[in-house]
Amino acid sequence: MTTTLPVAERNPLSPTGKKPPVAPVQRRLLDRLTPADLRVLRLYLFTRLGLWLVAYCTSWLSPAGSDAETPARWLSRWEQWDWAHYQHIAEYGYFDAFTRDEGASDNLVAFFPGFPLTLRAVHTVITDWTVAGLLISLVSGAVAVVALARIAGLGRPDSALAGQRATGFLLLSPAAVFLAVGYTESLFLAFALPAWLAAKNRKWPLAGLLTAAATTARVSGLFLAAAITVEFLLAQDDRRVHRRLRSLFWCALPVLPAAAYTAYLYAHTGDWMAWKHAQERGWNRNFHTPAEAFRNTWHNAFDHLQTTGYAWEFQLELAAMATGLLLMAWLLYRRRWPEAVYIVLTLWALGTSYWYLSIPRATLLWWPLWTGLAHWSLRRGWVKEAYVGAVAPLAVVLAVTFTSGHWSG
Structure with missing residues (x-):
């Protein structure tokens, strides 16, 4: 004799036997x-x-150590260059006893604390530092x-297509690998781009808070704050003076994280x-005229x-600077003053x-591009074809360069 279970007992996850509903937070x-x-x-x-597959391939093509028969660990392909600094700060801080003994703290302070603090927080759940980074x-990039x-x-009436094109150009850009590694670019953009979107929608408190969060990750947040301030000053707003001043305060809020870190x-x-002195010691970022730097x-x-290898990377630097100058000229010609301010400040900082x-790497942060x-x-349909055919392949070249341990810029 068989017994038919009530519907509610067939699926212990749902009293009705139907697929359980999506959690409220996920649904929202x-x-x-x-x-x-x-x-x-x-x-x-x-x-x-695609980038994960590139890292897998380089683990075989460029194995760790002298044993050419054993591939490198896949995660080790992402543990390159600045990652070691971020992990060290997250794990030990800037001024712990070990760091002072090694003399490493002198240059570690060149890295803003936003990413290491986030890494330390995620590490409480994800125990592997590299996976956490x-x-x-991954989440920030999304x-x-x-x-x-x-x-x-x-x-724009073609907003969906325009958005897909912009995203595609970014994700296939030469330095796109840095959006995948445990570096600051993705985290910065996760705050900076919503901040700019909020500013364009005249949501100044939200724009200020998000820009302040971006500033904890990179000094570029201050350049973004300047652009948002210009956007605010150019905005047509019929609100009373005291409300305008209150909104202007939100535009200045990003100065606080930088000031707190300085203190x-x-x-x-x-x-x-x-x-600044750490930047000078570690990366030769002492002031020179633009002509000298060039x-x-x-x-x-x-x-x-x-x-x-190093000479080729300097050639990439020159190409990226040329791209930035063209972008700056176009923004000034189109009188897009806020975006122009952001690019001008960025180029001045990097070009002196x-x-x-x-x-x-900085080109990833140039959303007007x-x-x-x-x-x-x-x-012009040929623009997409030229980009995918001539520029996008460089993304693979630079991804291999980074994951094989040959990147230094």
Whole structure:
């Protein structure tokens, strides 16, 4: 004799036997995502898969140590260069006894605390440091691409297509590998792009708070704050003066994290300029005229002063600076003053060191570049074809360069 169970007993997860409902928080999140957002996220996940495959291949093509028969650990492919600094800060802090004994704290203070603090928090759940760093960038990048797509679509009838194009150009850009590794780019964009979107929608308190969060990760947050302030000053607003002043306060809020970090370093070092001096010691970021910086970079790129790998990276720096200057000129021509302010400040900071350094990585943060390319490609179909055919392959080259341990810029 068989017994038929009541419906409620067939599925212990649901009293009705039906698929359990989505949790309220998840449901609210899904409800906020449009079909266009979901298409952007699908592209994002596919490009993440591609980068993970590149890392897998380089673990075999460029094995660790001298044993050419044993591949390197896959996670080790992401533990390159600045990652060691971020993990050290998250694990030991800036001024622990071990760091002082090694003398490493002198240069560690060049890294803003936002990413290490986030890494330490995630590490309480994800015990592997590298996995925790990759997870931060994965989630942050997802937030960033959705925000970028929405920025690209502002005020356009073809908003969905414009957003997909902008996201595609970013994710296939030469330095795109840095959006996947445990670095600050994705985390910065996850705050900076929603901040810009909030500013365009005249939500000044939200824009100020998000920009302040971005400033904890990178000094570029101050450049973004300047751009948002210009956007605020240019906005047509009929509110009363005291409300305008209150909104202006939110635009200035991002100064506080930078000031707090400066005070923290002074308390430990007695040097109000500790961050700048660390940049100078570790990366030759002492002030030089733009002409001097260009000459020094050019000589290291083409005058056989460096090994070929390093010389090639200096050539990339020159190409990225040229791209930035063209972008700046276009923004000024179109009188897009807020975005122009952001790019001008960025180029000034990167173009007045002893030589150009980390400019290809900085291009990831230039959202006007990706939105501008997207809008241009919708008017001129050959732009997309040229980019995918001639520029996107460099993303694989740089991904291999980084994951094989040959990147230094």
